[in-house]
Amino acid sequence: MNDTAKTPIRLLVHGASGRMGQALLRLARERDDVRVVAAYSRSQPAQRVKDEVPQFAAAELGGAPDFDVAVDFSLPDGFDPVLALCAARGKALVSGTTGLSSAQNAAINDAAAGIAVVWAANYSLGVAVLTELVRRAAAALPGWDCDVVEAHHTRKLDAPSGTALHLGAAVAIGRGSEPHYASLRAGDIVGEHTVQFAAPGERLELIHRASNRDIFARGALEAAARVAQQSPGRYGLAELMFPNL
Numbered sequence: 001m002n003d004t005a006k007t008p009i010r011l012l013v014h015g016a017s018g019r020m021g022q023a024l025l026r027l028a029r030e031r032d033d034v035r036v037v038a039a040y041s042r043s044q045p046a047q048r049v050k051d052e053v054p055q056f057a058a059a060e061l062g063g064a065p066d067f068d069v070a071v072d073f074s075l076p077d078g079f080d081p082v083l084a085l086c087a088a089r090g091k092a093l094v095s096g097t098t099g100l101s102s103a104q105n106a107a108i109n110d111a112a113a114g115i116a117v118v119w120a121a122n123y124s125l126g127v128a129v130l131t132e133l134v135r136r137a138a139a140a141l142p143g144w145d146c147d148v149v150e151a152h153h154t155r156k157l158d159a160p161s162g163t164a165l166h167l168g169a170a171v172a173i174g175r176g177s178e179p180h181y182a183s184l185r186a187g188d189i190v191g192e193h194t195v196q197f198a199a200p201g202e203r204l205e206l207i208h209r210a211s212n213r214d215i216f217a218r219g220a221l222e223a224a225a226r227v228a229q230q231s232p233g234r235y236g237l238a239e240l241m242f243p244n245l
């Protein structure tokens with residue numbers, strides 16, 4: 001036995017049956033620093049244990065087994081219970097659920113007085129870099145028209161996407177006014193975001209295209225591994241994961 005081996009961080013995955021949940025469960029199996037101890041979906045699970053992970057319905061969240069970090073990619077109506085569970089147990093939360101209300105955003109700030117919370121609209125490195133580029137472009141082009149155009153799969157419920165709103169906030173920081181938004185829903189597009197700056201005679205486009213959900217799942221798992229060591233507070237993705245941006 002290796003005495004230096006660390007005990008894996010115990011993860012509770014919320015939204016486990018979903019597109020993101022399935023990617024999280026698969027990619028967590030490839031890491032030895034995390035172990036999924038419970039998987040929650042809204043519906044009753046078909047199997048009580050799958051790939052050695054106990055499966056539960058969201059209604060059973062209150063009786064969750066011990067965990068270190070909850071990773072939530074569900075829907076806005078599932079968010080409050082998982083935040084409440086983490087706050088009650090004193091455990092960290094990593095969430096990528098988009099479409100949250102301003103009251104839910106305020107609840108994150110309140111909970112962060114007692115637990116570590118990471119919420120990000122997009123867990124990819126590319127969007128973290130894009131955000132900084134957009135802020136700089138907006139500051140340099142204050143009088144130009146600015147539009148954020150996003151495209152996603154037809155199953156996506158919220159519009160504009162969380163990432164589009166996040167990029168819009170970067171525009172507002174850069175130049176003091178929000179952009180316009182446009183949303184497309186088509187086929188199985190994973191996620192595409194274009195921030196366009198336009199003036200008479202020229203146009204600048206900054207684009208990110210995700211072709212695979214694994215980029216988001218890998219980012220969220222890494223955030224979970226890192227936030228497990230942190231004291232209470234609300235952590236942004238850049239400070240936790242990409243401090244050199």
Ligand SMILES: NC(=O)C1=CN([C@@H]2O[C@H](COP(=O)(O)OP(=O)(O)OC[C@H]3O[C@@H](n4cnc5c(N)ncnc54)[C@H](OP(=O)(O)O)[C@@H]3O)[C@@H](O)[C@H]2O)C=CC1
Nearest residue numbers: 015016017018019020042043058074078096098121122123
């Ligand atoms: N931040 C980021 O990087 C990313 C964020 N997202 C966001 O993550 C979220 C999930 O996306 P996606 O996986 O595509 O969605 P899916 O619809 O594929 O999955 C949603 C999951 O949440 C569960 N769920 C739904 N409602 C509740 C509830 N009330 N309580 C508990 N669980 C619930 C579903 O369970 P059941 O199947 O039983 O209904 C399912 O497991 C969305 O908000 C999306 O915008 C997505 C990709 C990247």
Ligand SMILES: O=C(O)C1=N[C@H](C(=O)O)C[C@H](O)C1
Nearest residue numbers: 098121122156161162163191
């Ligand atoms: O629902 C999705 O799929 C995605 N949602 C996130 C968002 O709303 O920005 C991130 C990504 O674009 C995929």
